Amino acid sequence: MNLPAAGILFVVATPIGNLGDFSPRAVQTLKSVAAICAEDTRRTRPLLQQFGIDVPLMALHDHNEDEIAAKLVARLLAGESLALVSDAGTPLISDPGYRLVRAAREAGVKVSPVPGAAALIAALSVAGLPSDRFAFEGFLPAKAGGRRDRLQAVASEPRTLVFYESSHRILDFLGDAASVLGADRHAVVARELTKLFETVLDGPLGELRSRIAQDPNQQKGEFVVLVEGAGDDEAAQLAEGRRVYAKLAEHLPPSTAAKLAAELTGAPRKALYGS
Numbered sequence: 332m333n334l335p336a337a338g339i340l341f342v343v344a345t346p347i348g349n350l351g352d353f354s355p356r357a358v359q360t361l362k363s364v365a366a367i368c369a370e371d372t373r374r375t376r377p378l379l380q381q382f383g384i385d386v387p388l389m390a391l392h393d394h395n396e397d398e399i400a401a402k403l404v405a406r407l408l409a410g411e412s413l414a415l416v417s418d419a420g421t422p423l424i425s426d427p428g429y430r431l432v433r434a435a436r437e438a439g440v441k442v443s444p445v446p447g448a449a450a451l452i453a454a455l456s457v458a459g460l461p462s463d464r465f466a467f468e469g470f471l472p473a474k475a476g477g478r479r480d481r482l483q484a485v486a487s488e489p490r491t492l493v494f495y496e497s498s499h500r501i502l503d504f505l506g507d508a509a510s511v512l513g514a515d516r517h518a519v520v521a522r523e524l525t526k527l528f529e530t531v532l533d534g535p536l537g538e539l540r541s542r543i544a545q546d547p548n549q550q551k552g553e554f555v556v557l558v559e560g561a562g563d564d565e566a567a568q569l570a571e572g573r574r575v576y577a578k579l580a581e582h583l584p585p586s587t588a589a590k591l592a593a594e595l596t597g598a599p600r601k602a603l604y605g606s
């Protein structure tokens with residue numbers, strides 16, 4: 332008995348704003364598959380309609396991905412080709428799909444990309460920050476404590492740091508980034524890329540936060556925040572600050588130890604000790 336040739340799982344990027352960025356190959360691929368798995372079918376349906384793509388849609392999101400992945404892999408093995416899209420941009424980039432892609436690959440199914448927009452790459456391409464090496468940190472935790480912990484963990488990272496942030500938390504994020512990474516650290520805030528109100532602002536983190544705090548329009552929409560990596564001097568200062576803090580904290584309450592260590596070494600106090 333001949334087994335059917337397995338189908339292909341296409342991972343297809345959709346625009347992050349400007350519909351002109353939907354590539355002809357993406358549209359063609361979506362028209363050719365048996366079904367399209369979408370993060371939120373209510374958001375994807377109008378996009379597909381606009382491009383004349385009339386293919387069954389299935390929901391695949393964080394809450395059903397494990398359960399549905401096995402069924403999708405069975406369909407792929409039976410010879411159907413499927414496509415995966417997310418609400419905007421490239422699937423799996425701060426979006427669902429990782430577990431499906433993994434399951435498909437483990438089953439020996441071909442997984443093929445149809446690349447297109449990804450907000451982090453669009454932002455890096457216009458930020459004017461070193462882009463030969465960068466660290467994508469995605470969304471930081473919503474709660475201040477968790478967010479600061481993650482910022483502390485990357486405070487001496489030499490590569491350009493790239494974060495995703497929403498309008499609800501952009502000011503809190505910039506405030507924490509300024510206090511943990513240092514108010515003078517150069518950063519870029521890329522907002523609403525490819526859309527009508529696209530804005531790319533740059534400057535020291537502290538100044539950027541004040542400018543955006545003063546202008547409610549600049550707090551709206553979707554954001555990529557890029558922060559210049561730590562220079563050698565900054566990394567050395569932080570290492571010294573952490574060494575002094577650890578020594579002082581053996582004898583003093585942590586907040587006092589952090590205050591003194593920051594004064595003695597110049598390292599940002601919040602990079603040394605929590606909140």
Ligand code: SAM
Pocket residue numbers: 347348417419420421422423424425426448449450451494495496497521522523524525526553554555
């Ligand atoms: N998969 C998407 C991608 O490839 O970029 C990212 C999805 S993630 C759920 C959404 C976040 O991406 C937003 O909160 C924002 O940080 C960033 N983002 C998406 N579109 C953007 C845009 N047009 N301008 C700036 N940031 C954007």
